Amino acid sequence: MQFGLYPIPESNIAGVVNLSEYMQVNCLGYYEFEKTSYTRYRDHGRTDYLLIYHIEGTAQARSKGIDYDLASGTAVLYRPGEEQRYSLSDETPVKSLWIHFTGYGIESLLEKLQLADRNIFFAAPSDDLLPLFHMARNEIAAQRSGYEVYIASLLLQILTVISRNYLQSRFTSRQLETQTNFDLAITYIHSNYDKPITIPEIAHIAGLSISRYIQVFKQQIGTTPKDYIVKYRLNKAKELLFETNLTIRQISVIVGFSDxxxxxxMYRKVEGICPKEDRKRRGMFKGVT
Structure with missing residues (x-):
């Protein structure tokens, strides 16, 4: 049997609450049992949040009075004051990781990540999560300058990966195909921004009608495809504007603007200043027009 505990600050069985920080990791650890039965039960939970990531083996977790069998890659999230029951079976080797955390921004973050409406998130195992846990554990052990902030940022990444995996696991095969095609359309824009791109063209790549593509694009990206293409080209133009001595005309052609x-x-509309003035203001390549 292996059990690890890495507290920040000192371990407190009731939990640590800190509402002056957006996010703070209190402690983290892991379970690794060969064939040993183990149950962690708290009838009123703790005062902080608990995230468990089940890696492999037979285990159960309780949510609202019901015990659920956990598949590999399942995440369990308990809020302050909630009943906690996590049980590991002695039938098979079991591995899991856990983190206790607190902060005033947790609930709004969970809302944004669509993790606020349940305790258990069934998703496929992820190769992205274990390195993040290991990095957090190493930071606690080393306690280098700023390690608390760094660990909080790792927790943010962990929650984001769990959210993405969970939401993707809810897609039907048709939805997965549509999402894959949508991502291909975005990749196409990034690879061909210097060429003429039409909305019907990228809608076809995404496998959607023009109207549906525009609707899905706005839902996922927050803007229209046309505005996204323009903004992407302008970002590329800014790189050339400040890192090369190319003329404004040369830059406009390179990033896909024939005029x-x-x-x-468009540069002035988005940046609030024309490209020539922006270049001069930054003091780079003066005299180049």
Missing amino acids: QLYFSR
Whole structure:
């Protein structure tokens, strides 16, 4: 049997609450049992949050009075004051990781990640999570300058990966195909921003009608495909503007604007300043037009 505990600050069986920080990791650890039965039960939970990531083996977790069998890759999230029951079977080797945390921003973060409506999140195992846990454990052990902030950032990444895996696992095969095609359409924009791109063209790559593609694009990206393409081209233009001595006209053509005046107009609209003035303001390549 192996059991690890890495507390920040000192371990407290009731939990640690800190509402002056957006997110704070209190402690983390792991279970690794060969064939030993183990149950962790708290009828009123703790005062902080608990995240368990079940890696392998036979285990159960309780949610709202019901015990659920956990598949590999399942995450369990308990809020302050909630009944906690996590049971490991002695039938098979079991591995799991856990983190206790607190902070005033947790609930709003869980809402954004769509993790606020349940305790148990069934998803496939992820190769992205274990390295993040290990990095957090090593930071606690080393306690280098700023390690508390760094560990909090790792927890944010862990929750984000769990959210993505959970939401993806809820897709039907058709939805997965649509999402894959949508991602291909985004990749196409990134690879061909310097060429003429039409909305019907990328909608076809995504396997959607034009109207549906625009709707899905706005839902996932937060803007229209046209505005996204323009913004992406302008970001590429800024890189050339400040890192090369190319002329404004040359840059406009390279990033996909055939009309220099239209390029300058869109640059001013988005950045609030024309490209020539922006370059001079930054003091780079003066005299180049």
